[in-house]
Amino acid sequence: CQEAGIVPIVEPEVLMDGAHGIDTCYEVSKATLLKLYSELYAARVVLEGTILKPNMVISGKKSGKLDSPEIVAEKTIKLFRETVPAAVAGIAFLSGGQSDEEATANLNAINAIGPHPWKLTFSYGRALQAAAQKAWSGKAANVAAGQAAFVHRAHMNHLAALGKWQPALERAA
Template identity: 40%
Template sequence: DVAENRAEYRSMCFATPGLSEHIGGVILHWETLFQRDAQGKAIVDIIKDNGMIPGIKVDKGYNKKGIWGTPVGPLGHPEVATVGLDDLQQRCHQAYEQGARFAKWRNVLQLDPAKHMPTELAIADCVHTLARYASISQSEGLVPIVEPEIVPNGDHDIHYCARMTEKVLAAQFKALADHHIYLEGAVLKPNMVKNGLGGPKATAETIATLSVQTLLRTVPASMPGIFFLSGESARNEDNEEEATINLSTMNKLFPKLPWHLSFSYGKALQRTCIVTWLGKAENKDAAQKALKARANANSDACFGKYTPGSCKSLGPEEGASSKVASEPY
């Protein structure tokens, strides 16, 4: 995992022929925004030349020591506050100058019914931070992706996730209104409403129904798009396939919604691609085909037209040692 290999993988992905037929934008790490491929071409230019829009991840993660006095959750640490607001104005300005046209910021919330998690404090910090980030992003010409992620770790059932997701999103849109966010110029990246990784397994139909129900109760029609994160899956599940099926089921069961339901996937888009590639030049074409196939599958899912099993992916036991796929861009 060195800069040269990361640049090679990224440039291979972004140069995939026809990728823009299914993907409109790419979220980059700060490193990638200024990176060049082996031939000296800027990664940002590769993205734009292939018909896609560069975006930038602007949060700086969180400290696992967490918020003092909050309970320890299923991630093994207390509730956390995402950092990066101090110099965000300057970084957003710099990112726009470098070619980025949208931004992303992620806050993390944990669920534990027995400990009443997420706490009111964690929710308040999450939604305020995301609203402040969105305000700064828009002031610098960047479309903010607002991502209050409720992680699936834990053994809770899907109904607890539904209640807490509704509570968080209601608070989030109140905070966005308080900060005068132009909703027509922002998008939401929420978790799907799902059971905990150790909880009772919900069907795709239940996930779709409760996810859409939660969104209809909380998200204004003025927000143009909702781009789901895929989230973690249990070790015996195929993350790529399940994320595609869940999205397709939503759009199949609910074809007429006030906003567009789409995807913003990391591992669930690239897992087969990166394990096919393995850093070998001779695998480039096969890896690009794998990436385009999964992107096409998710594009079909946006219209409720994906046929389960029609896109080949590596099963849950294959390529499990790959770590780069989680956040490669």
């Protein structure tokens, strides 16, 4: 990618589909990122010209546990400080099956405990689109509602990327 003038987006996602706890997610994510950066170094990738697109450190869906945003933030930043070189240009989180508000709250908590050596933002799919798709429901009459839901979620995530989101903003919409 870099030889062709393209910014590599490196996506080593650890899935949250299992019954594992947050500590298992942390350990597996750590092993994954250590291997990833070892391989990128060996390939002489210029880290300043890369974007990391990882998962957050959270318990698996089947664990029955919903980790608080503060715990997710603490574990995720601890992981990155141990594994992600400060030279990496930025980190754009995957939502990894989290609900829209859960992903926003977790991103906000991660940014609120900064500063960090990397720019931290979102690259959500489902967590950005779910409310818009539900509001739209494939009906022409609902296009405006779908668009409004998408704009709202994008704005909430923008605030979370700054560490300025609050749950009360969800109800204000």
